[in-house]
Amino acid sequence: MGLYSTLARPLLFRFPPETAHGFGDFALRISPLWSVLRPMLSARDQRLETTVASIKFPNPVGVAAGLDKDCRFLSGLLDIGFGFATGGTVTRDARPGNAQPRVVREPGQRALLNALGFPGEGLDAAESRLRGLSERRRSQIMVSISGTGVADIAECHRRLQPLVTGIEVNVSSPNTVGLRTFHQPENLERLVSALVAQRDRPLFVKLPSWRSDEERDEMMPMAQTSLDAGADGLVVANTHPVVDDRLAVGRGGFSGAPILDDTVRMVADARGEMGNNFGLIACGGVGTADQVWRLMEAGASAVQLYTSFIYEGPGLPGRINRDLVERMDVDGVSGLPGVGG
Template identity: 35%
Template sequence: MRLRLPRVPLYRRLVRPLLFLFPPELAHGVTSWLLRRKLARVAIRVRAFSYPLSSPVLSTQIAGLNISSPVGLAAGYDKNCEEVAPLMDLGFGYVVGGTVMYSPQPGNPAPRLTRISREESMINSMGFPSKGVGAVQRILRGERKRPKPLVISVSGHTQEEMLACHAAMEPFSDAIEINISSPNTASLKVFRELAAFAELLEKANAMRSKPLFIKLPFYSDPLGQERVLGLVRIARDKGLDGVTASNASLVSAPMMATGWGGLSGRALFKDTLRIVKEVRAEAGESMVVNGLGGIFTAEDAFSVLEAGADTIQLLTGLVYEGPGIAAALNRGLAELFHSKNISSVTELTRCARIRTSTDTLTESLRESRIPV
């Protein structure tokens, strides 16, 4: 009798061990360079033609944008929007490029990125390295028509920089995501104060013509919860299209030049489920919630959608699972939908919203000491 060994994808068996011989920033640079080669794009498209990367059951809409899958690529992989088209060809329903800053800046000193392989996680203290809006505009101006929505993440050290970056990048995007939550940029803390946040949104609303999302900070304690849910409440009341929950978790990192960094990857998954549920309860039924943090499998993605997210985003999973992760999640989600008799993403997310609203009402009644 032959022993059948589990099939290990080529990336994990061969490519990842080779890439992980190099420092993470260098490995990322190599993969980004390869993605920009014409031969790589042809190979990706041939594979996509031979093996469909998504399923009609996964098509959905967020903030008026049609997406082929609820699986999105989070900001941080393609900081200057140089690999948007090939990344879309991998099966992502949408891509978040950036974070783009108004002026060019190098970010924090190295070392500023490390892997925690035993936990399939990473710590970064990048500090928004960016070529600036002028360079990113030139890159995107030379693009052909995009097959899927591009959301551009923008930020700044001041309100004026954020708004200027928003105005500069909106014509090149399908939506904007303002990043107020990077744990590696001290100047962003002011935008997590409710008054400053409300003022930022009022000014952004006055100038925008496309959907706007806010990337929320990670939290793990009651004080953080109160602050972040306060931001969600303001975003909802100001009529924002949605929020992304959430960014990396600030941790001590002696191996970094800064001494600290943002933890991402599998280590955050349980927190992601908790945060998405709480954010959805505060956001109500009308706002889009994008769930982000530690999503590696179709089961992970389904759980986050079931918790109240409209879409999921991933980044560290791409590093550990390779370029096939979006297609694998799409196939797995389609199979889960079929096995659970779910006809669409909308059906799943609608049920999650109703359940969250019911749970919130029940909790309010309990707090009011009304029998339930």
């Protein structure tokens, strides 16, 4: 076990989740520290290079939206070895989010419940911080955007896409009132078409999760509508909706290790239903190299993680990538599985 697991995590977990997140936010903004530690934490190997809807990343392990909501420490996340990082979710205006408590840890399951509801400083703040990053950094940064109206989302898209390598539009958070309007194919088509009309970077749509056959039959038209309207890829999928009275609003999204099997099945569903001509980023339950491999064999082009990072700390991306290299060596293969789209 590393220093994070034995020292830092027990200390951080003495604090409420959002307070601990604030400490992590501060630490990851100490750029000189992570620049010095980069050679020890990251893993470099040409065989890890991954293409997702024409975007080339140095490795397939990315950070999901939600960890750095206001684009404060994306550079630090890249320095510790992530192949790409997704800032946001950014909305046009600043938002307080839902009432607290809105995050609950489930350490026994290595999971989280959250009902954050897109708290953040808004578009102006995110745009300013992204402008301060170098072109090299921006080549590994995506940003998630959302809102409850087409015009607001389109403004976020127009202003942020020149500053990043790809845009993820979140129409699937279970914690935000109003997003379900985009679950209707005609509304989703109108949104994606508006964004495609002004697109000059790859555009991804983040889908809601599904478990039952009935839910799958509801979500596949959303996926197909997104691609038919011109989206370059999908993110599969958002957190799993749950009801829990430990959250102030009584409901939220469940993430972490227990949902991995669902993510594998959803990736296989989406790839099997819609073919190989799109990028597919798997999100949900991933925390080891074997799990990354399994998701890429199911059809993912790359993965995003969040909850496992909370439990494993800054050594996680490098460890996953070193283990992927070791697996390629042992298996005698020259590259990762998966479909780039």
